[in-house]
Amino acid sequence: MxxxxxxxxxxxxxxxxxxxxxxxxxxxxxxxxxxxxxxxxxxxxxxxxxxxxxxxxxxxxxxxxxxxxxxxxxxxxxxxxxxxxxxxxxxxxxxxxxxxxxxxxxxxxxxxxxxxxxxxxxxxxxxxxxxxxxxxxxxxxxxxxxxxxxxxxxxxxxxxxxxxxxxxxxxxGCGQVVKLINNALVFENTVALAEMMVLGERAGVAPGTLLDAVSKGSGDSFVLRNHGRKAMLPRDFPEKSFPPEYVLKDIGYVLELASSTGVDAQVTELAQRYYSATARNGFSGRYFPAVIEVIDNGGRTATSAKG
Missing domain, CATH: 3.40.50.720 (NAD(P)-binding Rossmann-like Domain)
Known part of the structure; x- marks a missing residue:
């Protein structure tokens, strides 16, 4: 004292x-x-x-x-x-x-x-x-x-x-509950946004135009304004940022909590598969919004593998 x-x-x-x-x-x-x-x-x-x-x-x-x-x-x-x-x-x-x-x-x-x-x-x-x-x-x-x-x-x-x-x-313990839920929402939203950016570009809409338009509507989000604009749009995924391995650690914590409370967290499990594929396919140690590259390359590894 x-x-x-x-x-x-x-x-x-x-x-x-x-x-x-x-x-x-x-x-x-x-x-x-x-x-x-x-x-x-x-x-x-x-x-x-x-x-x-x-x-x-x-x-x-x-x-x-x-x-x-x-x-x-x-x-x-x-x-x-x-x-x-x-x-x-x-x-x-x-x-x-x-x-x-x-x-x-x-x-x-x-x-x-x-x-x-x-x-x-x-x-x-x-x-x-x-x-x-x-x-x-x-x-x-x-x-x-x-x-x-x-x-x-x-x-x-x-x-x-x-x-x-x-x-x-x-x-x-409740601080960790809220933090893990916050992180899971960010990781899941990033996967969803990455998927829609790839879809929009293949359907003829430039990714920058897509983000500008969606940001003016109800599809806007923190992830769109930050991870979408700053990383996924320029396809810039530096090292020494938050890599997929860190994502997988936090998702593992979320799934442990979900199991202990009887929640079937299927969306989180899908995100886990996508980030596992990101870590395996050339983006280990690099910024986690690189998940867009996995989606752009077919995403089959992410959706079929449980690892």
């Missing part, structure tokens, strides 16, 4: 990757108190250059100083290891008061980690983020939070360093 209850808490940040780097930078630029940063990759600290963020050498060092720790990690196993593994945040004599996970994990993982941390006196919130890396750089993410109302009131001002929209979705 901070020595002075009126003092700004010491914030720790773990994971300075594509999204975590700009998020940590915003925290370091906006928070009144100290900010500590940890990542296993030396190059990751370029994201917080010329800020007050102070690099620490280990998770144990971070836990010994930070009151509230924010995580941005690849998935549930990494979150569990960082929080509860040997040398993790809860492993020492002094533990953070609060851990807020900004990663995308399964709902079951979030709830299990929350329960195990609570048993050690550490409050936990799942707070996955939505929107693009550019939104992260601008501090304009959308964050969906699973936490008690009391904990949410405490962490919301900190989350607003990184986000223009922060929503309490329910108890621990």
């Amino acid at each position: 901070t020595a002075n209850s009126n003092a700004a808490p010491v914030i720790g940040f773990v994971g300075l990757g594509v999204m975590g780097g700009p998020m940590c930078r915003n925290v370091a630029l906006k928070h009144a108190g100290p900010v500590l940063a940890f990542d296993s990759n030396d190059a990751a600290f370029d994201a917080v250059k010329e800020t007050k963020a102070r690099r620490v050498a280990s998770l144990a060092e971070l836990a010994a100083e930070a009151d509230i720790v924010l995580l941005s990690l690849p998935g549930g196993p990494a979150v569990e290891a960082v929080c509860l593994g040997a040398g993790g945040l809860a492993g020492g004599a002094r533990k953070p008061e609060v851990i807020v996970d900004l990663s995308t994990t399964t709902v079951a993982s979030a709830r299990a980690v929350g329960e195990r941390l609570a048993a050690q006196g550490v409050a936990f919130a799942d707070a996955p983020v939505a929107r693009t890396r550019e939104a992260a750089q601008r501090g304009e993410l959308s964050i969906m939070v699973g936490a008690s109302a009391e904990l949410f009131a405490r962490i919301e001002p900190l989350l607003r360093y990184m986000a223009s929209d922060v929503t309490l979705c329910g108890a621990v």
